[in-house]
Amino acid sequence: MRIKPDYWQSFYSGALEVAEERSPSKYRVELDAEVEPSKFGAIEGGGRHPVPLQGAVAFIDGVRRIDLHAMVEDLPPHIGLFGSVATGAMVMEDGRSTLQEALRHVQVSRLFLTNAPDPSEKFISSPATSALLGSLHYEVRVVKSSEPQAFNNALMNRMAELEADTSTRLSREKGVAMVISDGPIPFERSAEREGGKLVGLIKSVRELYLPKEQLPVLAGLRLGERSHLFAIRYEDARTSKLSCFVRLQGVSAFVSSFANLVRLEIPLMPRSQAISLADSAAAIAVHYASNVYADSRAPQNLYPVAALEAALKNRLGDPRLLRNRLLAMLGQGGTEHKSVPKES
Amino acid sequence: MEENSPIGFVLGHRPASTLEFFVLVEPGNYLELDDVVYVDSPVEGHPTDAIVRFYGTVSEVSQYHEGIQFDSDTQIVRAGILPANVAYVGKVVVTKIVPEIFVSPHPADPVFRAKGGDLEDALSFSSMAQRIPAGILRSQEPFYVNFDFLNGSKGAHVSISGISGVATKTTYATFLLYAMLNYQHPKGVPAADKASARIIVFNVKGEDMLFLDKRNSKLSAGDEEMYDRMGLPVEPFRDVAFYTSPRTGLGVPTPSTDQRQADITPFCWTLREFARERLLPFLFADADSETTSMAGCISSIATRLERLSGEGSSESPFLLVQGRLIGDLRSLIDTLEEDIYGNEGEEEGGGRKRTSYWFPPYEHAGTKNAFLRKLRVAAEALAGVIRSDIDHPEHYKIDFDAHRLTVVHLSNLKSAAQKFIVGSTLKRLMKEKERTGRKPYVFVLLDELNKYAPREGKSPIGDILLDIAERGRSLGVVLIGAQQSASSVEKRIIANSSIKVNGRLDFAESQSAEYDYLPGSFRLRSCIIKPGTMILHQPDIPAPVLVRFPMPAWATRSEEVEEVEASSRKEARRFEDLFAG
Numbered sequence: 001m002r003i004k005p006d007y008w009q010s011f012y013s014g015a016l017e018v019a020e021e022r023s024p025s026k027y028r029v030e031l032d033a034e035v036e037p038s039k040f041g042a043i044e045g046g047g048r049h050p051v052p053l054q055g056a057v058a059f060i061d062g063v064r065r066i067d068l069h070a071m072v073e074d075l076p077p078h079i080g081l082f083g084s085v086a087t088g089a090m091v092m093e094d095g096r097s098t099l100q101e102a103l104r105h106v107q108v109s110r111l112f113l114t115n116a117p118d119p120s121e122k123f124i125s126s127p128a129t130s131a132l133l134g135s136l137h138y139e140v141r142v143v144k145s146s147e148p149q150a151f152n153n154a155l156m157n158r159m160a161e162l163e164a165d166t167s168t169r170l171s172r173e174k175g176v177a178m179v180i181s182d183g184p185i186p187f188e189r190s191a192e193r194e195g196g197k198l199v200g201l202i203k204s205v206r207e208l209y210l211p212k213e214q215l216p217v218l219a220g221l222r223l224g225e226r227s228h229l230f231a232i233r234y235e236d237a238r239t240s241k242l243s244c245f246v247r248l249q250g251v252s253a254f255v256s257s258f259a260n261l262v263r264l265e266i267p268l269m270p271r272s273q274a275i276s277l278a279d280s281a282a283a284i285a286v287h288y289a290s291n292v293y294a295d296s297r298a299p300q301n302l303y304p305v306a307a308l309e310a311a312l313k314n315r316l317g318d319p320r321l322l323r324n325r326l327l328a329m330l331g332q333g334g335t336e337h338k339s340v341p342k343e344s
Numbered sequence: 345m346e347e348n349s350p351i352g353f354v355l356g357h358r359p360a361s362t363l364e365f366f367v368l369v370e371p372g373n374y375l376e377l378d379d380v381v382y383v384d385s386p387v388e389g390h391p392t393d394a395i396v397r398f399y400g401t402v403s404e405v406s407q408y409h410e411g412i413q414f415d416s417d418t419q420i421v422r423a424g425i426l427p428a429n430v431a432y433v434g435k436v437v438v439t440k441i442v443p444e445i446f447v448s449p450h451p452a453d454p455v456f457r458a459k460g461g462d463l464e465d466a467l468s469f470s471s472m473a474q475r476i477p478a479g480i481l482r483s484q485e486p487f488y489v490n491f492d493f494l495n496g497s498k499g500a501h502v503s504i505s506g507i508s509g510v511a512t513k514t515t516y517a518t519f520l521l522y523a524m525l526n527y528q529h530p531k532g533v534p535a536a537d538k539a540s541a542r543i544i545v546f547n548v549k550g551e552d553m554l555f556l557d558k559r560n561s562k563l564s565a566g567d568e569e570m571y572d573r574m575g576l577p578v579e580p581f582r583d584v585a586f587y588t589s590p591r592t593g594l595g596v597p598t599p600s601t602d603q604r605q606a607d608i609t610p611f612c613w614t615l616r617e618f619a620r621e622r623l624l625p626f627l628f629a630d631a632d633s634e635t636t637s638m639a640g641c642i643s644s645i646a647t648r649l650e651r652l653s654g655e656g657s658s659e660s661p662f663l664l665v666q667g668r669l670i671g672d673l674r675s676l677i678d679t680l681e682e683d684i685y686g687n688e689g690e691e692e693g694g695g696r697k698r699t700s701y702w703f704p705p706y707e708h709a710g711t712k713n714a715f716l717r718k719l720r721v722a723a724e725a726l727a728g729v730i731r732s733d734i735d736h737p738e739h740y741k742i743d744f745d746a747h748r749l750t751v752v753h754l755s756n757l758k759s760a761a762q763k764f765i766v767g768s769t770l771k772r773l774m775k776e777k778e779r780t781g782r783k784p785y786v787f788v789l790l791d792e793l794n795k796y797a798p799r800e801g802k803s804p805i806g807d808i809l810l811d812i813a814e815r816g817r818s819l820g821v822v823l824i825g826a827q828q829s830a831s832s833v834e835k836r837i838i839a840n841s842s843i844k845v846n847g848r849l850d851f852a853e854s855q856s857a858e859y860d861y862l863p864g865s866f867r868l869r870s871c872i873i874k875p876g877t878m879i880l881h882q883p884d885i886p887a888p889v890l891v892r893f894p895m896p897a898w899a900t901r902s903e904e905v906e907e908v909e910a911s912s913r914k915e916a917r918r919f920e921d922l923f924a925g
Contacts, residue, residue, distance in 0.1 A: 099429040100429060303425045
């Protein structure tokens, strides 16, 4: 397999963090998960009277990046993509954690995705030298599409795999009381499998789920309050999830009454257990909520998650360094040197 | 075991250069300012396959939370909400590279603390042919200076700067001399040099130096231990002669000192010596006397005096001038006054101008008067010092060769008189050394150097000191100068000092070019260091080193003089009484 860098793609788009896209699926909302639908409303407590938690809280997140676009020289030529993902957890304990102690289960995976059928190599590697520290191994995976989105999804899936793996491992740890993963929880992850500890935290509240009549409840949530739990039942899914909204910071007259909200997701589980988990999760979300001056995604981007993202991006390596190394490696393939076109 | 584990690694995030690198300190270790460390880095591709060892001293240590953006993040890190790393970083100034392959340390190479033999190598102690202890390092190990840079063979002179009272300049200078005289080590000063070395100490402030030969009773166990660490005995100076200015208005020269009367000689100059040695210019040691006409006037009178000193009986301390004996400055002034103003009738009667015995005919009356005015001031200050009415004047002459250490106590004299004595003594010393050659070494300790050799202006005593600074090296005359501010001392004197020392400095002073041997952090530290701590720079080590030194083993006040001596004196008196009875 002869791989050449796709300069135009790489330099025009740069080393991108892959955009997240989600296709909306059909669902039905049931308001009776916690109280009778007629009583659906806000709950004091949660954030204001935190439920004591016995053990650590683990925040799980992942980052992904396209390192270099490439072409596989063939007739016809095929698309290739060097991408890296990193996942890990920030395990917050006792209110005091140094990064060395808190950062755990970091996994870095590098993939070479291509739509070339039957690629000859399993790995594309650049060994370490005294000047190039650390070896690079890109695992070759086939994507059966030429759509850019398919390549992005392949990277995302790899990240989701690693995240799920981390979450399962942490859920089994005795000292960990709760595992908060960034984003919606996948359908296949049942409460039993995660030991009733898994909570998904959705930062961007674009989809409100609730029927129009209940929206005032949401707009009226005060600092630390959460809405009652409601169930989301997908038509095409094997299972359903429970969910609620939490107000992380009070809103002033200057921001939308739907600002500073996050949505929590928990797998289906017995009602009392679900309520207790939702209360704790709401309290924790409020506790770790970030400040607007510190993070453009505040307050929803919780501090440990922000630190985790920074640490994971760091583990991916410097993007320019990586690209240069890939270019050098591909350049050794033997064909004549091509000059790099200037960025326009 | 612990000695072999690294304290950290060469930081990869910042460039490590040949002269400077950073260390990331490993958890569970610490790094302190002045710690001496080393790192071994292989040089790939070098024909000798060498491993280069970089020695260095820590000049800066810092810790911070890395991975945080805002100052206030510290609060949330502390609350355990935001995880962050603690980075513990030390900056190292390279002091030595072995072998001399000027590459740079490799990032992530282990860094070790230098101890014992490694420390000796790091600070070049092991390569010093002759060395003397100069204090204790922070690591409690002794610090040495290279004697070759003190005695003139490679360099000479010490310059000690610092604020009065806090910097303990003269104490340190005396300690250095003590260490030189008492250090017994195969690489120390050779016994012959030590035995023959002469030290002249000018004591210009207080009576601190009058008890150098007495044991200090107030010395703490900690101080004694410091002496022990440096391989020094705890004892006072031996073989010390004390000279002081005589009390004024007494027929017989009597010591002017308060706390000490025994074994102390008042010094005097006879007018004949004064004339023969051409000491007149030293009476006009203030820089502002150095106008052309005044200098000419001083010179012509000095020449006249010098000629007079050869006339008459050379046994006599008096000078015979125009049939009259003059023995002190007062009578010299009388003679000069008479010469200038004359007897009133004389001029009219002769019809011609009277020729002057002292002044050349072209000398302006204004200059003569100014000369006389200044001479009167000097005569006042030196009353009792320049005199001829004494038997055995040789007893009162400062003899710096008779004892190992000669203390010249000047603090009861006015500044003009102090300058005269220092200038006259040093002039005599230089003349003698020109005759005898480099050995034995003579060390001259002079405080307030800025007064004797100021940067601005020219003065005869400044010239002598500059001569010592420039030529003293080859003549074996070593100047140990102390001053509040090196920036106000003649540039060439400071520049000629091989060993530069400073105690506490005033902030503005610490920023001047004289302290360019101090890197930034040391300049700031100079403003806060305590008495008993000095920063020392010597040519063998490119970085300055902070050392502590013990309290003097000798007394600096009469209360410190050890009781044993007092009681033995009592005992002696009791015996006397017995026999008398």
